[in-house]
Amino acid sequence: MKLSEVVWAWRRRRWLRWLLSAVGISCTACAVAWTLLPVVAFDNPISTALLARDGQLLGASIAADGQWRFGEPDSVPRKFRVALTLFEDRRFEHHVGVDPTALGRAIWQNLKARDVVSGGSTITMQVARMACGNRPRTVVQKLWEIALALKLDQACSKEKILRMWAGHAPFGGNVVGLEAASWRYFGCHPHSLSWAQAATLAVLPNAPALIHPGRNREKLLTKRDRLLDRLHDEGHLDSLSCSLAKRESLPDRPCPLPQLTPHLLARYGPASAQKWEQQGGLGLVHTAVDAHVQVQATEVVSRHIEQLRGNGIHNAAALIIAIDSGDIVGYVGNHFDPADNEHAAWVDIIRAPRSTGSILKPLLYASMLESGEILPAQLVPDIPTRIGGFAPVNHSGTYDGAVPAREVLARSLNVPAVWMLHAHGTYHFIDRLRKLGITTLTRPPDQYGLALILGGSEATLWDVVNVYASLARCVNLNDTSGNLCLSPGVCFATLEAMTDASRPGAKHQWRQFTSSEHIAWKTGTSQGYRDAWAIGVTPRYAVGVWVGNATGEGRPGLTGHQAAAPILFELFDLLDGCGWFIEPCEDMAALEVCKHSGMRCGRDCVATETLRVPLSAYPGQTCSYCRLVHCDANRTWRVHADCASISDMVALPWFALPSVIETYYRRVNPDYRPLPPFRSDCQDCIDEPFEPAMACIYPPDGGMVYVPTELDGKVGRVVFEAIHHRPSARVFWHLDDAYCGCTQETHQIELSPTAGEHLLTLVDDAGAEIRRSFGVLAGDAH
Structure with missing residues (x-):
């Protein structure tokens, strides 16, 4: 080589x-x-748009950059997809992000015209261009978009690319994305678009600044109709459908977006403008709200507030929750009037802590049943009461002596409720409320005291309705796992006690709000008439209503059953009806109880009945009001062994209440039989172990008495009262060891004690003695 x-x-x-x-x-x-090479992504701020259960738009907030941009849709509607690909990129399904044929045609057309008359961009390239911020069209930029499109097509599915385009394409003005455009221009969900509407939106992003709806309408109409003809030619539309589609008019101007749930929308928004700029909105938020119910519920609340405004009441809220799922079906955060800047229309009352009034009484009843401390029909004292420095009174200002525990709920009695809480314990009850889901009880229990059950605490409508919904859910699911901290039997018994069927009749005017639906319900009114509540439960729904003023101003007549209950029952009329709860038989038991006291039957009970009670309350306390009473042979007088022979005595079972309770109980229960008096020869040696024969009703021991000053400057008079089992007994009254007088049969006396501390002494003709220490606050008659 x-x-x-x-x-x-x-x-x-x-x-x-x-x-x-x-x-x-x-x-x-x-x-x-x-x-x-990156896969293109978008970091533009987006709006928050709430969708109802059926996809209807409930409301939306504008994005931080002033655009209506709802983000990427979950799916692209078929009509819009066909129209878009036919108009923008007919080989979209087959190319790899770039269409060489389209690019070649665009280059030839541009060279021939010596100007940019065609871009040849595919949908994928358009997505890349939008992600880059729509930079000026240069050769370098076009090459960069081609590279990004190739990468995007390799990394994402065609469906994903279409959704990216539909979420970020400009549709004119400040409308970005298919979802926002569909609602702004046509007021409907994208999947509800007609062929004409879909074609209009398909051609609009091609030149959104030039042919915005409302300007250049002829150009927009020409482009739309040309696309409809192509859809017809491709077999997507028949001749008639195409002709009818062309007759559809273009939108005149953007539609105002609905504001059906402004307060719920605000819950999904940022806590501050700074947070909004950092995090943006949430895009499309799917809720379980029923749009039809929401519209009607808002109308019901607004109509009632219009009526209540004459009394200076300006705010109301309503919450509807589906029992089984826990979904929010209706959310009226407040009576909403955008033009009202004086009455806090933007405040979401559902999340605002408000005084509870009596709305927690059923939960106390349930807690005592769960702890085995009470039975549904058991009598609870309803007498003038003073515990420490707290002296509750009923709304009516009257007393019944004793009422069944379930009737305490039906009539919303304050004094028996305080007795129940005193027996149950504030610490125990607050612990139970926290476990049930009341989140606003943040103070130590001793700061609430017994006033807790009468509105001495705050709760939100959100917490309260969810707690009552959980009671119903426990019964529906028959959940015995203890997750609720209440058993199904207790929940069932509580809801039963809340039904209208177990409430008094016209005497207390509860039936004027009856509905065709069987509903467990409760009202509440806070101190000073500041908050009116109404809560209702069925096996399917829990509904809560609050009425009042967001400022806390009280108004006369602002009570639960006058202001809130009518709204509650109108809301239930909007909802699907259903039957009643099925009793959780395995968590209930039959118990023989005293027909008079409601306690577990004792050996001396006069009459009995069998009731179904929760297992946790079984067997309950044995009746302490029924006992054997020894009478003479004629059953007219009471006797005892010191004044009559045993052979002449008759032992009778008797329902006998303590003296103070009996005094008020007899007034509303005329069939009550007081104990017969002792025979005259037996009174000198009475040994009554049951209770003292005499009791002082007023003044309370250790209490304060207000004595006004009369117009003439003299100290006014106050009526003191006592009772005695023997109608013929005489009672001698002494004030500070000074004799004041004697009473017989009706033991009332008017006295004029001066300001300061005093001692009242009562002595009956048998030598029994009662002492009461009390203080006097003197006041000006003016």
Whole structure:
């Protein structure tokens, strides 16, 4: 081999090595570049848009940059997808992000016209362009978009690319994305678009600044109709459908977005403008709100507030929750009037802590049943009461002596409820409320005291309705796991006690709000008539209503059953009816109870009945009001062994209440039989172990008495009262050891004690004595 040939061969091999190296380096660089090439993504701020259960728009907030941008839809409607791909990129399903045929045609058209008349961009390239911020069209930019499109097509599905386009394409003005455009221009969900509407939105992003709806309508109409003809030619529309679609008018101007749930929308918004700029909105938020119920519930609340405004009541809220799912069906955060800047229309009352009034009484009843401390029909004292420095009174200002525990709920009696809480314990009850879901009880229990059950605490409508919904859910699911901290039997008994059927009749005017639906319900009124509540429960729904003023201003007549209950029952009329709860038989038991006291039947009970009670309350306390009473043979007088022979005695079972309770109980229960008096020869040696024969009703021991000053400057008079089992007994009254007088039959006396501390002493004709210490606050008659 010649030297020249050797040199040539060597040089050729070296050239090949360089070529192979260059190719390798280029391939490596391309692979690295491809790997490092980003997949386009969007970081534009988006709006928050709430959708109802059926997809209807409930409300939306504008994005931080002033655009109506709802983000990427869950899916692209078929009509819009067909119209878009036919107009923008007919080979979208088959190319790899770039359409060489379209690019070649665009280059030829641009060269021929010596201007940019066609871009040749695919939908994928348009997504890349939008993600880059729609930069000026240059060759370098176009090459960059091609690379990004190739990468995007390789990384994402065609469906995902379409959703990205539909979420970020400009539709004119400040409307961005298919969802926002559909609601702004046509007032409907994208999946409800007609062919004409879908074609209009498909051509609009091609030049949104030039052919915005409302301007250049002829150009927009021409483009839309041309696309409809192409849809007809491709077989997507028949001739009649195409002709009818062309007759549809274009939108005149953007539609105002609905504001059906402004307060619920605000819950999904940022806590501050700074947070909004950092995090943006949430895009499309799917809720379980029933749009039809929401519209009607808002109308009901607004109509009632219009009527209540004459009394200076300006705010109301309502919450409707589905029992089984816990979904929010209706959310009226407040009576909403955008033009009302004086009455806090923007305040979401549902989440605002308000005084509870009596709305927690059923939960106390349930807690005592769960702890086995009471039975549904058990009598609870309803008498003038003072515990420590707390002296509750009933709304009516009257007392019944004793009422069944379940009737305490039906009539919302304050004094028996305080007795129940005193027996149950404030610490125990607050612990139970916290476990049930009341989140506003943040203070130590001793700061609430017994006033807790009468509105001495705050709760939100959200917490309260959810707690009552959980009671119903426990019964529906028959959940015995204890997750609720109440058993199904207790929940069932509590709801039964809340039904209208177990409430008094016209005397207490509860039936004027009856509904055709069987509903467990409770009202509440806070101190000073500031908050009116009404809560109702069925096996399917829990509904809560609050009425009042967001400022806390009280108004006369602002009570639960006058202001809130009518709204409650109108809301239930909007909902699907259903039957009543099925009794959780395995968590209930039959118990024989005293027909008079409601306690577990004792051996001396006069009459008994069998009731179904929760297992946790079984068997309950034995009746302490029924006992054997010894009478003479004629059963007219009471006797005892010291004044009559045993053979002449008759032992009778008798329902006898303590003296103070009996005094008030007899007034509303005329069939009550008081104990017969002792025979005259037996009174000198009475040994009555049951209770003292005499009791002082007023003043309370250790209490304060207000004595006004009369117009003439003299100290006014106050009526003190006592009772005695013997109608003929005489009672001698002494004030600070000074004799004041004697009473018989009706033991009332008017006295004029001066300001300061005093001691009242009562002595009957048998020598029994009662002492009461009390203080006097003197006041001006003016």
